Amino acid sequence: MKVRTRFAPSPTGFIHLGNIRSALYPWAFARSQGGDFILRIEDTDLERSTQAAVDVILESMQWLGLDADEGPIYQMQRMDRYRAVIEQMKSAGLVYPCYMSVAELDALRERQMLNKEKPRYDGTWRPEPGKTLPAVPEGVQPVYRFRNPIGGVVAWDDKVKGRIEIGNDELDDLVIARPDGTPTYNFCVVVDDIDMAITHVIRGDDHVNNTPRQINIFRALGKEPPVYAHLPTVLNEAGEKMSKRHGAKAVTWYRDAGYLPDAMVNYLARLGWSHGDDEIFSREQFLQWFDLDHLGRSAAQFDEAKLRWVNSQHMKRTADEALALLVEPLLLARGIKPDARLAAICGLFKDRCETTVMLAEWARKFYAVPERNAEDAAKHLTEHVWPAIGMLAKMLEGSPWTREAINESIKETLRATGLKMPQLAMPVRVLVMGTAQTPSLDAVLALCTREQVLDRLKIG
Known part of the structure; x- marks a missing residue:
């Protein structure tokens, strides 16, 4: 099967x-x-x-x-099929017409609740051998109720839940067709x-x-x-x-x-x-x-x-290229048209992102000047570091634009100024990416264009 x-x-x-x-x-x-x-x-x-x-x-x-x-498949398009089955059930005696009004049903339920009984239809119109049914009220369209089995379970x-047994006497005769059919x-x-x-x-x-x-x-x-x-x-x-x-x-x-x-x-x-x-x-x-x-x-x-x-x-x-396909429309919606760098950018930043929206926010910094984090700027962009930033910018002007060459320019600047890596890397990150927290500085700069980096490293 x-x-x-x-x-x-x-x-x-x-x-x-x-x-x-x-x-x-x-x-x-x-x-x-x-x-x-x-x-x-x-x-x-x-x-x-x-x-x-x-x-x-x-x-x-x-x-x-x-x-x-x-x-x-829409149920509303299957109404003819449902009505056909209802007619078959009428012919087989599986359903019967019930003329009890809403007001009568409400009154029945109220009595049952007062008697601390479970509210349920009492079978008034259910035909049984030897039973006399009430007179059919004039001008009332009946509902049709299913003849639920009596007795047994x-x-x-x-x-999921294991064996479940419900007594048939707990179930009343279900309405299967409303007065309009x-x-x-x-x-x-x-x-x-x-x-x-x-x-x-x-x-x-x-x-x-x-x-x-x-x-x-x-x-x-x-x-x-x-x-x-x-x-x-x-x-x-x-x-x-x-x-x-x-x-x-x-x-x-x-x-x-x-x-x-x-x-x-x-x-x-x-x-x-x-x-x-x-x-x-x-x-x-x-x-x-x-x-x-x-x-x-x-x-x-x-x-x-x-x-x-x-x-x-x-x-x-997820592969960098697959992430780039997801991030690209997010950038386009922000008015940014990404280029061939996008997959590598996604690869560099995906480990620190929980969603592609977060990843798009990082990628955006490579295509539009980012807003600086005010707290990071105040902490890291101090007067004493500007000479070192200027020296690094000068070295990057003539450096091959590879991660290895950029890394060597950073090291040479550190050797010449006596600064430690965080003292230079943090302010450069703030200037280039707007925040002091990024992946490895040489990897970030290598994914920017030379023009972007030199422009963002300008004093001011």
Whole structure:
């Protein structure tokens, strides 16, 4: 049996890291098993669903490289199919019309709560042998309810939570079609999973309560349910469920902030799954190692500092040329057109950067005069050092423009002036790069043009 998984987001708001993890795991499982990954957009909530939210879902998945084999498939485009299945269920006696009004339902729930009972539909309109149903009210369009089994249990072996059993008597008869005939969420999901031959449903544990209802509908339609794996919640840094209301950022924010997609995949993978003690791994390693047996059972907590560290580790591993391709558009957006030096600049500075945005800020200093750090300037640009800076500038005028020759000019200046390396290097860094903290001075100067260095070393 070929593995087929799916990601089925509702486009009712921007997609954050907690949401996208529910795409990463089914994608990774399908890829690790040579299966198919389907993207399904559950857009039946017409009041809250937006095209903008769909676009962000697609952008986020494209950026992270979570490519779908099928889709996006939109539920709103499958309404005829849902209605056809509802008609089949009517014919088979699997559903029945219910004329209980909203006011009657509210009154029923209120009585049940007063009696300390679980609020649930009481089966007033459920037809049973020998039962007399109420008179059909005139001019009222019914909802259609699924005849949930009575007695017994719904059970499944969850790949994360283990064995789960729910008594059927805990479940009331689910509404599967509204008065206007539009189908409801739990019903649509089952029809979709049947039609798309989904073998494994990997989703957040906020869906656990839906699962027994869906399993009963599967079996009523003569189908076995898929394997379920319900992922624990992702918490924010305050220990709350990650959500827009609690400050979660859209996935695309991390793209724009300069994070690498492979680093995000690495970090998200570790939010609920592990491979021994491995913290940093490639996408290829992740797909080679991933399985459902090592999914964590407890909630994972997002840690932005850890994410930045993971990203910095991936930046160190990324080829200079690949980083240059990411940094170039950031410079262009700042009105700077980089040249052939960019890859070498990225190589020199990537070890001290957590994001490509930080790397772009360093690269910018090689193409535009940087703003000086006032504290560094006050500390290092003292009167006694200007003669040595002037001497170095004079030597660099006629020096070959290589790192080795520049290094020799620096050493010769130190020998002639009696200064120690920090006494000369710090003020030169401030003048050339705007800050006293840079990689090796000769490497930095070699990546500047001679004209840039001589111009920036001028007194004043």
